[in-house]
Amino acid sequence: MDRIKGFTIIELVAGLLISGLVLSAATAFFLSGHKAAQQNREAAENQEQARYAMQFMLQEIRAASQILSLQPDSLTLVNHGGNKIVYQAKREVLYRDFYQRPSSTIMSTSHPLVGQVEDLVFHPSGINGIRVQLTIKQQDRSYPLETVVYPRVE
DSSP: OOOSSSOOHHHHHHHHHHHHHHHHHHHHHHHHHHHHHHHHHHHHHHHHHHHHHHHHHHHHHHTSEEEEEETTTTTEEETTTSSEEEEETTEEEEEEEEEESSTTTSEEEEEEEEOOOOEEEEEEOOOOTEEEEEEEEEEEEEEEEEEEEEOOOO
């Protein structure tokens, strides 16, 4: 009797199981790589936003006509247009609060500059310098930015 050549049901099932395991492992590997890339992209975006916010704040501090108040958690200055500006972090967001006049206590607008702020600290540095420390957080990591700026106060 001639035997018909082909695969038995056991061989087919074994082949399907092995193929399924290989495909599952490849999918898990791809998904973990995709998740890591997404986390890195988000961290890079947050760092870029923090650098932009820091640069914006430093330019305004440098161009200030007067520093009204320097506290560890806030900085109040008068800009070249005669408006009072307050930088402070509230509820993990760095805000730039705008007042029409230096003596005003009524805020005109408040602009969020960057979120996920872990810490914002202002300290005097040297004779006229201001040390600015901004730390943002991304999941379980912190990204600190620190610099010293010298206002061109008259």
